[in-house]
Structures are given as C-alpha cells and as structure tokens.
Amino acid sequence: MELIIILTLNGVATGMLIFLIAAGLSLIFGLMDVLNFAHGALSMWGAYFGIWIYKGLEQFWLHQNPNLLEASWYPWLSMLNFIIGIVAGIFIGSILGLLMEKLLIQPVYGNHIQQILITMGAMLILAEMVKLFWGSNLISAPVPALLDGAWEIGNIVLIKYRITIIAIGLAILTFLLWILHKTKIGLIVRAGVQNKEMVQALGINVKKVFTLVFMLGAGLAALGGVLMAPFMNQVYPTMGLEKQLLAFIVVVIGGMGSVFGSAVAGVIVGITEAFMLYYVPDAALAVNFLLMALILLLRPSGLFGERG
C-alpha cells in the first residue's frame, strides 16, 4: 500500500513536470496550429541555463566564504540561488521562444511542411548549441538543501522535492486556468483555439496573441526543464527530445489546446511511467505510446480537446 502511494506521488510529480512542458505545446498547437518540434529544446535550455546559474551562484558564494556551509542560514541562501536559477531558466526559455516565433515560425506561417522541417532544424541547432556551451556529457544537478530529504508519515516516505514540484505544478495550473477563464486575453486565446478566423473577423489581431502565447509556452517549458533537473539529478543533451516525446503524448491524450487536459493527461502519463518503471522498466515508453495510440483511434480530439 505504501508502495502504491509512493509510486503514485512520484508519478504525479513527473506528471506535473511533463504538464509544464506539454501545456505550452498544447496551447501553441491549438491556437496557432504549429507543432513546435523544438519545444523540448526550450525545456532543455531552461534546465541547462538555470542549473548553470544556480551552481554558479553556489560556487560564487562558497568562494567568497568557505565557512558558509556551516552557517545555519546557508540553506536559505541556497534556496535563493535556486530561485534565481529558475527565473534565469524561464527567462532564457522565453527569449528563445520569442526569437523562434519571430524568426522561424512567422515567416513560414500557414505552411505545415516548412514549419515542421524548420522547427526540427531549430531543435538540432539548439541541441548542438547546448553541447557547444556545456559539453556532451551529463552535468549533475543537485537538489537545493532546503528541499532535500523527505518527510516520513508512518511508513510512507514523502520526498520533499517531489512534493514541491506537485505544489508548483498545481499553482501554475491554477494560474493558467485563471488567465484563460477570467481575463480578456484568455478569452481570446480560448476562442482562437476554437475558431481563429472568426476571432479575426471580430476585429482582434490574433497574431499578436500568438507571440505572447508562444513565449508563455516556451517559458513554461523552460520552467519544467529547470525543475526537472534536480528531479533527475542531472541534465544531459538528449533530454530535450526525450521529454518532448512524452509531452507530445500528453498533448494528444489531453487534447490539443486544453491546458486542463495537459494536466490530467500529464498525471496519467506520469503515473503510468512511475508504475512501469518500477515493475517493467523497459516497457515504460511503449505503454505510454500505446495509450496515445488508443486515444488517436478512439477519440482523436483527446480527452478535453477543444477542437475536432
């Protein structure tokens, strides 16, 4: 029983991370009809850059004062460094997203073939650039002291970092849903996913919203990446493509254009992966892939798809 709870919580945590990456992908796909094949690279850049800043700051402070490690308030400094790292990651992700949208997506807007090929090219370039700056080997990503360790409730071991991720994921989900349902721009996005043309015919320049949504999606992916790094304890150059595959599965299952769908599907995929990794690790990806295939066959618009 405890095992099931632990696996489930792990799964939900993984799910929240995939949700962060998938939510942006889903919105962009739903609104702009663009499947960004470089989305995973944005996530990876968030991870690499964020962790680089985080570790850099840690080293900086320790260099200034080697005794810092013993200070009682050091964990808090560490936490601050981590938060700065997160912000840095989100920042780089958003900037890359902006550049990508303006330079690569807009020029070929409307032509699916060009757009698929170009975003794949962007994925290649971004992945190679990661290797250029940080090398091809994996880099360790530590969990900040304050979030390290676990709480024990009876026989159940709750890993602090994972609980934090779940909390952050839920907070972001709430925030996104609030924007979508309670603001004018959210209304425009939701309407745009359902019928872009009509939004234009109502006098609203949907294309301006595209850039914003793309940046938001990129920022979210980067956030997912930088949070994922300590979760996996490392960053490595192929994590972009790997996570993107999972994100895509989540987008299909959850429904294109639905943030809520991404969350639900994310949790489903996360839990499936958690359980599979424990019981039959080799088949983890295959099972999630099968789930996606099932949805495509039975209900192609996904669980909460806003479009047919």
Next chain:
Amino acid sequence: MNSLLSLKQIHTHIQQFHILQGVSLEIPVNQVTVLLGRNGAGKTTTLRTIMGLNKASSGSIYWDEEEITNLPTYEIAQKGIGYVPEDQGIFPLLTVEENMRIAIKDEKSKHTQENLEWILQTFSDLKRAWKKKGGNLSGGQKQMLSIARAFVNDNSLLLIDEPSKGLAPIMVQALIEAIHQIKEKTTVLLVEQNFYMASQVGNRFYILDDGKTIHQGNMQELIDDEHTKQKHLGIYKKNI
C-alpha cells in the same frame, strides 16, 4: 447615391479556381441589399473577400471612399464591418455571454451597454441562454447570437450569409423581424437563397452567377419579375 461599400470588378481565386470573375457592387447606407444567386455562384466568397478572408486577385473594394482591398481581416472588421458567416462562427465551448464579450470592444462605454440591452430585449431567447455553451444552442439561437454579436459594436455594415438556412419557418419569421429592426440602425448586405426572406427584408438586390454580377435593381421590381426569377434564380412558383 453615396455608397457605404463598393466593389469594383473583384476577381478572387481559390487555389487554381477562378471563383469571382468580376463582381461589382454598390451598397447604399441604411438599406438592406440582398445578394442572390444559385449555389456555387460565389456569394459566400464575395462576403469573405470583403472581409479579407479570401484574397482578391484583382479589383478594388472601397469603404466610405477608403480602399480596403486585401487589408488584414481584423483591420477591416475594426472599420465597422460585422460578419455573420454561413456557419454562424459561434465559439462552441464559450458561453453565450463569452461569445458576446469577445466581440465587445469597450465594455464600459454607455453606448455598448445600450446596445447590449437592446439586443437582450430583441433577442430575448439569448438572455435566457446567457450562460449556456455556444455548442448547446439551437440553430435559431446560434443565428440570433451571431447577428447580435455582429451588431453590438455599432458596426456600420453587417455582412450576413444565409441566416435562414436550416431554420424552421417560425424562426425565419423572427429573423425577418430582427433584420427589420436592425436595418433602422445600420446597413446590411445579405446573402440569401430563400427568396421569401430576401423579398421581405431587401431594398435592393444583386444577382450573382458564375462569379459575376449579372443583374441588379430594386427588390420590388424583382418580386414582380417572373422572367428574371426563373432564369437566374430557378424560381418557378408565382408570388414567392
């Protein structure tokens, strides 16, 4: 006669198909002009070209002396042209309220408030369905919503595409009344296959065939003109 909207020799291609082959219209202000013609004549494409949803390959469109040919759709809409497409363009997962809200430019303005009140009075059905999702409305309600939405912003011209399609006669009647009320306040370019409806609300008409404007005049004349009705509209019954 001062035209609010005029089209001069508009040609539109869709892929390799030459859909509009010379459409010229003069739409007078505060009247209902009806675009008639057989299926496939190019009526919907005409409206879409005006809105910029299809590109005109040649010719020009003037809005109150200003050329608007091939401007981006949202700019054309912002000039005060409202569009009610054939499929109503209702956002299915948004509520009636949200469908209206997205169309409203300035929620605080008194004028908008007045319009909204007028709409809720005229289309009382919408008031009742305020919180319902667009996809759950009946055909007639969707049509009302679509027209109401095009109207709430004080648009000076409404482009309405076959509103009576698929509606029960009693709804068509309600629609006719609604358009009568609307035409006091704005100008309408109406595409219709239903000649009864067209004759009830229209002041002037154009007939489109094979992508060209081939005939025009006052609606009253057309009603009595059996020959034209038969030849171009395929209408054989008398007094329809």
Next chain:
Amino acid sequence: MTNKKVGWLVLIIVGLLLPLFINNQAQLLLFTKIYILAVFAMSYDILLGYTGIISFGHVMFFGIGSYSVSLMLKHGGQSWLNIVIAIIIAIVLSAVISFIVGVLSLRLKSTYYAMITLAFAELFHILSLKWRSLTNGEDGFNFSKYIPDLLKDRLNFYYISLIFLIIIAYFLYRFVNSATGKVLVAIRENEQRAETLGYNILHYKLISSIVAGVVASLSGIMYAISYRYVGSASVFGIDKTIDALLMTIIGGVGTLFGPLLGSGIINIAHELLADLAKVHPIFERWLILFGILYVLIVMFFPKGIMGSLHKYRNSLPLFKIRKSKDG
C-alpha cells in the same frame, strides 16, 4: 531529361575512375559511405520530395537492415546464402512495418505523422538498447569475421556500393516516372485535388512508404557490412534521421540527384571538419552550421517542390471535379 542523363553518366564514369586517384583506405571508405547514405537519402526523398510526407522515423528501416544482416551472419555463420536471407528478411520486415505504421498514422495530420514516426523510431532504438542478449545493447557488436572476404576488400566493396547506388537510382527513377510516381507528385502538389480526382490517397502514400522503407533497409544492410559493426546509436539513433533530412534538403528535394549531392556534401564536410576539430573544438559542432544552412534553405528556397507544398489556408472547395476518364 537528356541533361540529367549526361549528368548521371559523368557521375558514373567519375565513380568508376575515382579509386585510381585515391591512395588510402579511409578515403575509399568515405566514398563508399557517401554512396550508401545517398541511397538512404534517396529513399527519404521519395517520401519528402516526391510525396510530401515528413517522417522523422526513417532511421528505423535503416536499423532493421543493419541488424538483419549482422545478426544473420553472426548466428548463421559466414555464407552468401545468409546474406541473401538477411536481405529478404530486411525487405519483408521493413515492408510490413512501413505498412503498419502507415495504416495507423498516414491518415492523421502531417504534424501527427511526423511525431508518431519519431516515437516509433525511438521505440526501436530503446528495443535495441534493452535487448542486450540479442544486440549487445549500446556497445553493439563487431561481426567482421562472418563477412565473406570478397566484401571485406575495401576496393571491391567500393565498386559494389557504386553499383548498388546506380541500380537503386535507376529503379527509383523508373518508379517516380511511372504512373504511380506521377500520382505521388500529384498528391504532393495538392492532396485535396488528387482526392477529388478519385485517387485513394492512403493507398498511394502507403506504396510510397513501403518503397522508401525497403530501400532504406537495403542501405542499412550495406552500411553495416561496410563498417562490420552494428550499435544501437549508430543505426537506430536519431542522428541518421537528421542526416537524411540534411542531405535531402541541402542537396535538393524532389530530385534523385539531390540526395547524392547532399550525401557528398555532408559526409565530406564531416570528414574535413572532424580533422579540423583537432585544431579547435568548435568544429566538433559542425552540425550547427549545417543546421543553420538547412533552416535557411527550408525558409528561403521553397521553390518548386516546397513552394507547391504550401496548402492554401482559405480554400473552400466550392467546385467538385468530376472523375476524369483516364484517371
């Protein structure tokens, strides 16, 4: 047409005479590799350039070919018969898998198809990694001692690869100029229209997939023999798919010559830059340059093939074309 034929003739003559000017094995292997990967790229071009299908999983057929021949030889022992059997297995397997993947996914939007093929290839990759008993996982295995001596001679294999290239090129040339090939081009130009003309789109796309898959697996076989080694990363990894993309786009889509040119450019550049890498590590990331070149080409030179892939967004099919009598 005649210009092209002259071009190919020149190429063949150059190819036949090239070994006279090369004095080391490494360069011989380089050109062998260029020919083999050109075939791989040509098979990819059938999909992308001729039919307008984007697949990101093409490498899986390459890997199927490579593993078929290496496993067959390793477990069956050195013999020409085993090679023939491996070829048959590779052809059948790749045809079947092309068919299955195609039936399941070709109906979907091109973006979905691209992602799903990517996922399929990744599944194969993971399979080859995990099934250590069969494949020796990431480390792969060398099967040199099971390869007939005739094929191990570098010069011989150079000529065999060249002949392989010529035969496949000819076969594909006949294929794209056949009635079927012309339908594929029609689909690439305007799928909707081809459909209203009465063509069963799925059927033709499947044929295209199967031909492409089978040819890719053959190139995989040749590749494995030339390196005498198979490993998950090299034959099932996404790198080969990226290579196919780069070679086809940079060389020129929709022409059989383009992939050959692309293969030449990419592989020679790789060799040169790998040498330069010893001078400065930045050259290790040569892919970035090619990636940028690739993006620029996709964006600015959508002439011919690519330009006509543009699907008009505002089209309303107002007219239906009647089925023409000659189909």
